[in-house]
Each structure stands twice: as C-alpha cells, then as structure tokens.
Amino acid sequence: xxxxxxxxxxxxxxxxxxxxxxxxxxxxxxxxxxxxxxxxxxxxxxxxxxxxxxxxxxxxxxxxxxxxxxxxxxxxxxxxxxxxxxxxxxxxxxxxxxxxxxxxxxxxxxxxxxxxxxxxxxxxxxxxxxxxxxxxxxxxxxxxxxxxxxxxxxxxxxxxxxxxxxxxxxxxxxxxxxxxxxxxxxxxxxxxxxxxxxxxxxxxxxxxxxxxxxxxxxxxxxxxxxxxxxxxxxxxxxxxxxxxxxxxxxxxxxxxxxxxxxxxxxxxxxxxxxxxxxxxxxxxxxxxxxxxxxxxxxxxxxxxxxxxxxxxxxxxxxxxxxxxxxxxxxxxxxxxxxxxxxxxxxxxxxxxxxxxxxxxxxxxxxxxxxxxxxxxxxxxxxxxxxxxxxxxxxxxxxxxxxxxxxxxxxxxxxxxxxxxxxxxxxxxxxxxxxxxxxxxxxxxxxxxxxxxxxxxxxxxxxxxxxxxxxxxxxxxxxxxxxxxxxxxxx
Ligand code: GLU
Numbered sequence: 001x002x003x004x005x006x007x008x009x010x011x012x013x014x015x016x017x018x019x020x021x022x023x024x025x026x027x028x029x030x031x032x033x034x035x036x037x038x039x040x041x042x043x044x045x046x047x048x049x050x051x052x053x054x055x056x057x058x059x060x061x062x063x064x065x066x067x068x069x070x071x072x073x074x075x076x077x078x079x080x081x082x083x084x085x086x087x088x089x090x091x092x093x094x095x096x097x098x099x100x101x102x103x104x105x106x107x108x109x110x111x112x113x114x115x116x117x118x119x120x121x122x123x124x125x126x127x128x129x130x131x132x133x134x135x136x137x138x139x140x141x142x143x144x145x146x147x148x149x150x151x152x153x154x155x156x157x158x159x160x161x162x163x164x165x166x167x168x169x170x171x172x173x174x175x176x177x178x179x180x181x182x183x184x185x186x187x188x189x190x191x192x193x194x195x196x197x198x199x200x201x202x203x204x205x206x207x208x209x210x211x212x213x214x215x216x217x218x219x220x221x222x223x224x225x226x227x228x229x230x231x232x233x234x235x236x237x238x239x240x241x242x243x244x245x246x247x248x249x250x251x252x253x254x255x256x257x258x259x260x261x262x263x264x265x266x267x268x269x270x271x272x273x274x275x276x277x278x279x280x281x282x283x284x285x286x287x288x289x290x291x292x293x294x295x296x297x298x299x300x301x302x303x304x305x306x307x308x309x310x311x312x313x314x315x316x317x318x319x320x321x322x323x324x325x326x327x328x329x330x331x332x333x334x335x336x337x338x339x340x341x342x343x344x345x346x347x348x349x350x351x352x353x354x355x356x357x358x359x360x361x362x363x364x365x366x367x368x369x370x371x372x373x374x375x376x377x378x379x380x381x382x383x384x385x386x387x388x389x390x391x392x393x394x395x396x397x398x399x400x401x402x403x404x405x406x407x408x409x410x411x412x413x414x415x416x417x418x419x420x421x422x423x424x425x426x427x428x429x430x431x432x433x434x435x436x437x438x439x440x441x442x443x444x445x446x447x448x449x450x451x452x453x454x455x456x457x458x459x460x461x462x463x464x465x466x467x468x469x470x471x472x473x474x475x476x477x478x479x480x481x482x483x484x485x486x487x488x489x490x
Contacts, residue, residue: 250316362383
C-alpha cells in the first residue's frame with residue numbers, strides 16, 4: 001500500500017558564514033514546497049564542525065531568514081517534536097546509529113594511519129588511477145577491532161559499500177541519475193574523534209526528523225548516492241530528492257565576493273527590500289510559465305512545483321534585481337520605508353527636527369523615484385538638511401543668467417504672497433507672474449528648484465514647495481540670491 005507521508009522539508013545550513021543568496025533561495029524553495037503542500041518547514045543547523053561554526057553565523061542565518069519572511073515551523077530557537085535541531089547536540093544519537101551499522105557488519109572500524117593512506121594515494125597517482133580506499137581494514141575481526149577501539153586506538157568508521165552495480169537517485173528536478181558503485185569506496189561515516197561525517201549525520205537526521213523531501217543545492221547531488229547507500233544499510237525508506245541548480249555570476253563563473261554582494265545581510269545594507277529579493281530569488285530557478293516578473297511569494301505558493309524548476313544554472317543579474325527593488329519601493333508602505341531608512345546613520349537626526357510623520361510625507365513624494373533605500377535617502381536629503389552645494393551644471397544653466405535676480409525675487413514674491421499655498425494656487429500664481437514678465441513658467445521654475453533643492457531634478461516643484469513650507473522656501477531663495485551675489489556677480 002502506498003502510504004502518503006506528510007510533507008516535511010528542511011533547510012540545513014552550516015553556520016560557518018553569512019546566509020548566502022544561494023542558501024536563501026534553497027530555503028525559499030523548501031518553504032514554498034512546504035506551504036504549497038500544507039507541510040512543515042524545518043530549520044536544522046549543521047554545526048558539527050566546531051572550528052568553523054559560530055553562534056554569530058547561526059544568529060545571522062536565523063535573522064536573514066526572518067528578515068526575508070521565510071518562517072520555519074521547527075528549529076533551534078523554536079523547538080519541535082524532532083529536536084534537538086542543532087547537530088552538535090545530537091552526538092549520542094549518531095553514535096547509537098553508528099553502533100547499529102557496526103553490529104550488523106554494514107560498517108567497520110578502520111585503523112589505517114594517515115601515512116598508510118597517503119602512500120596508497122601516491123601509488124594511485126603514479127599509476128594514473130583515481131584513489132579509492134584499499135579495503136585494508138574491511139575484513140578485520142570485529143571483536144578484535146572493538147578491543148582495539150576500547151583500548152584507545154584511534155579509528156574511523158567506514159561504510160561497507162557494494163563493489164559492483166549502480167546506485168540510482170531519482171531526482172524530482174533532474175530525473176533519474178545513476179552512479180557507478182565501483183567509483184565509490186568504503187567512505188568514512190565517523191571520524192576518529194567520534195563525530196559523524198556530513199553524509200552520515202544528514203541521513204540520520206533526515207530519517208529521524210521524518211523528512212519527506214530533501215530540496216538542496218546541486219553541489220550535493222554527488223553526495224546523494226553515498227547517502228542512499230546509508231539509507232539502504234539501515235533499511236530505511238528514501239526521501240525524495242530535488243537538487244536545485246547553481247546560481248552563476250553574469251560571466252557564468254561561480255558567484256563569489258568578487259561579483260559584489262552575495263549575502264542576504266549585504267543586500268539589506270545596500271538597500272534592497274526583502275520582498276524584492278524573495279521575488280528575484282524565486283525567479284532564479286522557478287518559472288511561472290508566463291512573462292510576469294513581479295510575484296508576491298504568497299502567490300507563488302499555489303503554483304510552485306518541481307516541473308517549473310529549471311535544470312540549468314541560473315544567471316544572476318543585479319540590474320534586474322535592482323529594477324524589481326525599485327518597483328517594490330514604489331509600492332511599499334511609506335512607514336516601512338521610513339523605518340528601513342532610519343537604520344542609516346545619515347538619517348539619524350532627521351525626524352528629530354521635523355517629526356516622523358514629515359519623513360513619511362517625504363517618502364510618499366519620493367518613493368516612485370528610487371530603486372534602493374540609499375537612493376531614497378539621497379533624494380530626501382534637502383527636506384532635512386540645509387543646501388550646502390548647488391549642482392554645477394545647474395549653476396551654469398540657471399544661476400548665471402542675466403536676469404537671475406529678478407527671477408528669484410519674483411519667485412520670492414510668489415511664495416511670500418500666495419496665501420492658500422496649495423499646488424493649484426502656487427501654480428496659477430507662478431504662471432501669471434511669468435506671463436507678466438514675458439517669461440515661460442520654466443524660467444521661474446528651474447532656478448527655483450535649484451535654489452530650494454540644490455539640484456536640477458526633483459519631484460514636481462509645487463509639491464516640493466508645499467512640503468518644505470513657506471518659511472524654509474523663502475529662506476532658501478534668499479540664501480541662493482546671496483550665494484549668487486557672492487559667487488557669480490562681481
Ligand atoms: N549543511 C549542508 C550545507 O550547508 C546541508 C546540505 C544538505 O541540505 O543536505 O550545504
């Protein structure tokens with residue numbers, strides 16, 4: 001009878017560094033699959049390498065996932081029925097299961113020294129062959145080996161691997177992949193310090209945690225036949241496997257530091273929003289079958305399946321991600337953008353002077369124009385900081401004109417006298433004043449913009465004027481007139 005198992009998937013990072021975007025995508029695909037199937041998403045920390053693992057890295061990974069909004073149902077911080085969820089706390093379990101394989105002759109102690117193994121490797125190299133473990137300890141008497149271990153002799157544990165035939169891996173993305181057993185040797189499943197190797201721990205954990213689907217990076221496909229052999233040795237059912245393709249840099253090399261940001265934290269610091277990053281990562285490998293680019297992950301959930309996950313590598317394109325981020329900034333809640341902006345040191349004093357609501361009004365005015373949070377901060381600066389510098393091209397084009405003083409004085413007069421001070425009234429006053437002077441509206445607007453913002457481009461000038469408020473506008477126009485007197489008129 002075919003038993004339908006509940007869907008239980010896991011993301012199993014080693015906390016030896018930051019959460020890489022490749023890892024985040026693996027986590028996302030697991031999450032999508034769990035949510036689509038009403039299953040559970042488990043977070044497990046593979047921290048058996050005590051030298052390379054760190055608490056900061058573990059925390060960084062948890063924080064990165066939480067920031068992205070990828071929530072887990074069981075994990076080191078949450079607990080669950082299948083814990084502990086840190087491998088470093090599961091040593092007794094691994095030892096118990098190792099013993100089972102040794103007792104049933106599926107695995108054996110190996111006492112070969114490094115010198116012996118190195119000599120074997122050198123011989124294989126000389127013959128131009130691939131090195132495989134010689135099997136020297138394969139037939140040692142079990143009791144005698146146990147005695148040696150008890151008396152303190154260092155030993156690793158190796159799995160007894162069938163020496164012929166093939167091991168097949170059914171992969172939900174790649175189809176059936178075949179591995180020749182003769183290419184595998186009796187590999188190590190526990191080190192001489194008693195700790196299991198990755199392949200052993202992962203199988204024990206995936207089995208004990210009742211994982212139904214192992215969705216992970218392609219680089220682990222080559223480990224899978226070894227893991228399958230361990231499942232067989234225990235006579236355990238296999239989970240389903242799905243190996244997700246690599247993410248490559250634009251030059252098709254492995255994505256690395258030299259291509260810029262690679263960790264989720266770095267993307268956050270650069271001003272990307274979690275929804276944009278999630279949307280982008282989902283499309284790096286999953287395809288909707290349509291040409292729609294903007295996807296809320298919650299809308300992907302019902303559509304997610306492995307038929308739509310690509311077998312070929314995904315090429316990473318920062319321009320597209322940045323474009324998407326611009327879209328999400330334009331759509332985001334202004335409050336959320338303000339909060340994200342306030343993480344930057346530059347913005348620290350801003351709301352103190354004007355109140356948080358003012359920052360939110362500024363965000364509303366600018367959010368359709370920025371692709372990244374720092375761009376939004378840059379665009380907002382003149383609402384909070386005095387004008388210390390006027391754009392050079394703007395100075396040449398607008399402040400150097402002969403009639404600049406009349407123009408700015410006309411602007412001053414309009415802003416001083418327009419009692420309603422609304423978008424419509426200001427525009428009407430400015431147009432009629434320009435007409436009176438025999439000028440175009442732009443002749444009054446461009447110098448005004450430069451005086452108020454220091455820049456040659458901004459959102460609609462009347463919106464800027466209203467938001468800055470009458471007093472600051474008048475003061476800035478006067479400051480510009482003085483600056484022109486000091487710097488241009490001699
Ligand atoms: N700790 C492994 C890694 O970070 C997990 C691999 C797996 O999912 O089996 O690559």
